[in-house]
Amino acid sequence: MKISATILTILAVLGLGGAALAAEELLGAGATFPEPLYSKMFDVYYSQTGNKVNYQGIGSGGGIQQILGKTVDFGGTDAFLTPEQLAKSPDNPLLHIPTAMGAVVVTYNLPGKPQLKMTPDVIAGIFLGLIKNWNDSRITGLNPGVQLPGDPIVVVHRSDGSGTTFVFTDYLSKVSPEWKEKVGAGTAVKWPLGLGGKGNPGVAGLVQQMKGAVGYVELSYAKKNNLPYAVVKNRAGNFIVPSIKSVSLAAGASMPDDTRVSITDTDAKDGYPISAFTWILVYKEQAYGDRKASKAKALAKLLWWMTHEGQKYNADLLYAPLSGEVKTKAEKIIKSMTFNGQPILK
Amino acid sequence: MRRERLFRNLLRLAAWLVGLNVLVISITLFWGASPTLRHFGLGFLWSSHWNPVTDEFGALPFLAGTLATSFLALALSLPLSLSMAILLGEFLRVGWLSNVFKSLVDLIAAVPSVIFGYWGLMVLVPLVREAEMWLMPLGQSVGIEIMPYGVGVLTASLVLAVMIIPNTAAIAREVLELVPRDLKEAAYSFGATRYEVVRSVIVPYARSGIFAGILLSLGRALGETMAVTMVIGNTNEMPANLFAPANTMASVIANELAEATTAIHYSSLVAVGLVLFLVTTVINFIGTYIIKKMTVQA
Numbered sequence: 001m002k003i004s005a006t007i008l009t010i011l012a013v014l015g016l017g018g019a020a021l022a023a024e025e026l027l028g029a030g031a032t033f034p035e036p037l038y039s040k041m042f043d044v045y046y047s048q049t050g051n052k053v054n055y056q057g058i059g060s061g062g063g064i065q066q067i068l069g070k071t072v073d074f075g076g077t078d079a080f081l082t083p084e085q086l087a088k089s090p091d092n093p094l095l096h097i098p099t100a101m102g103a104v105v106v107t108y109n110l111p112g113k114p115q116l117k118m119t120p121d122v123i124a125g126i127f128l129g130l131i132k133n134w135n136d137s138r139i140t141g142l143n144p145g146v147q148l149p150g151d152p153i154v155v156v157h158r159s160d161g162s163g164t165t166f167v168f169t170d171y172l173s174k175v176s177p178e179w180k181e182k183v184g185a186g187t188a189v190k191w192p193l194g195l196g197g198k199g200n201p202g203v204a205g206l207v208q209q210m211k212g213a214v215g216y217v218e219l220s221y222a223k224k225n226n227l228p229y230a231v232v233k234n235r236a237g238n239f240i241v242p243s244i245k246s247v248s249l250a251a252g253a254s255m256p257d258d259t260r261v262s263i264t265d266t267d268a269k270d271g272y273p274i275s276a277f278t279w280i281l282v283y284k285e286q287a288y289g290d291r292k293a294s295k296a297k298a299l300a301k302l303l304w305w306m307t308h309e310g311q312k313y314n315a316d317l318l319y320a321p322l323s324g325e326v327k328t329k330a331e332k333i334i335k336s337m338t339f340n341g342q343p344i345l346k
Numbered sequence: 347m348r349r350e351r352l353f354r355n356l357l358r359l360a361a362w363l364v365g366l367n368v369l370v371i372s373i374t375l376f377w378g379a380s381p382t383l384r385h386f387g388l389g390f391l392w393s394s395h396w397n398p399v400t401d402e403f404g405a406l407p408f409l410a411g412t413l414a415t416s417f418l419a420l421a422l423s424l425p426l427s428l429s430m431a432i433l434l435g436e437f438l439r440v441g442w443l444s445n446v447f448k449s450l451v452d453l454i455a456a457v458p459s460v461i462f463g464y465w466g467l468m469v470l471v472p473l474v475r476e477a478e479m480w481l482m483p484l485g486q487s488v489g490i491e492i493m494p495y496g497v498g499v500l501t502a503s504l505v506l507a508v509m510i511i512p513n514t515a516a517i518a519r520e521v522l523e524l525v526p527r528d529l530k531e532a533a534y535s536f537g538a539t540r541y542e543v544v545r546s547v548i549v550p551y552a553r554s555g556i557f558a559g560i561l562l563s564l565g566r567a568l569g570e571t572m573a574v575t576m577v578i579g580n581t582n583e584m585p586a587n588l589f590a591p592a593n594t595m596a597s598v599i600a601n602e603l604a605e606a607t608t609a610i611h612y613s614s615l616v617a618v619g620l621v622l623f624l625v626t627t628v629i630n631f632i633g634t635y636i637i638k639k640m641t642v643q644a
Contacts, residue, residue, distance in 0.1 A: 059605045060607070061605045159575065159601045160600075160602065161604060161606055186398050188398045189398060190396065190398070195579045195580065205467065209471065209472065210475075
């Protein structure tokens, strides 16, 4: 009895040891926005497969630099690569694999935390400094039931370069020609007015401290912290409440095969208009440097898992999961990954 | 004998490594900033436009923000830190109260700057906002626009002023304690009062040391990042007045470096770092010169 138990223990240890030897360690770095989701996914993935994945949230810019420098196995980014950035690796193209969707909401400090309705013109007007007070007829006209004070509007924006700022200013550039001409879109822009706060907590903190302040934060942050946020009119003319569902629906618009697309100001009927993807960047040909086939395979399998089983963790952490159409595109992209010209996944 | 030589060589090596380190940092900064310096030239220093979308970069708003907050903080903190130093170096040299004061000053130096930033944001910002609301009509009557933001140059300077107290206070106290006894006693024997001794003997004798302490304080204020970025409002524009939001060199680097996606944006942030490095160096050189002058006269 005792001996067989010992043998079993030894076998178990050997078995584990074998698994540990076969396991691959993958390294990623980039966007901070999906970091909580990736941490959760990689934790689960490790317990299921024994494959360890490390992800450092150093920002999208850093993620792009690191994958271009080939110091990581994959990069994370909230902004798809520009043609100039893609041209930096002409022989071995970088692939974009969408993993989740997020949204940016307009939050404010008003008595009674009303849920305001806003049109693209109103949002652009506020952030351009054209609408100066809360009782401006352009706001009150949209919100007949709400008592709005005459307080001046204090604009709060992100002080740090951020994918959230990119999504928000990208949206404003699409809906307001004046914004496009005067400010434009970027991870950091020259704001016409207002104060800067660091990160979502910095913006939310300033907004909550100041009566009449308005700012923009990630949907997940606003939900977790119970902040009020605006219902926004989309291109189809519907007022859309930002939610995991309406964000997922924003991707219903026509998608290119490489998924490199901005879905702000979506033409989807029920989609929330300030939504965006976050991507993982990998090289199409995985046999570079001294990489082994086993590592390439582990990476492709991880990406497959993240876009399939892994998706069930999205909603829990307040990220919108990929819609069916996007998933199909992601599958095609992952299957296009090769090792020495041979497809990695069949 | 061989051990002596080995020891001396080890010391030499360590000293060279420290020197080399500074050299390598400056070379790295110059190298990283060179695309910006080539593109904008000296105009980088005069331009107040900072627009990552159109790739226009100028460091003037941040240079102004750093100098304004640092010198204002110094002006605000000196009366407090020097009083503390004179009290502990002359009037209250021993005893439990002296020890309590000394530990408290040291404690300020040990508090991480993010804690000061948090305190500034939670306590100081609302207070400054109240004051600004009260001052708003007054400002209007003399043509100064004061917005009750609570964050801005003044708030950042107040937080910095508290943070840099220990640098001046601790060093000034130590040099005050070093003033020779016979000098002081000679003054007393002429019938000088305590105030007169402090004013005419102790402070003049120790002034080069006191100035060295002030210089250290200024150095800390120039480079402080976290606490400032939390309360200054992070507006990349020239501050219109004391109450306006602004940004500093250290703060803009910390804010924008991680997501600077274009090469020129990244390089411009490194160039801001180079300017900060040069400003600190120049101020240190001037400081050392003044200290030397003072010592000769004393």
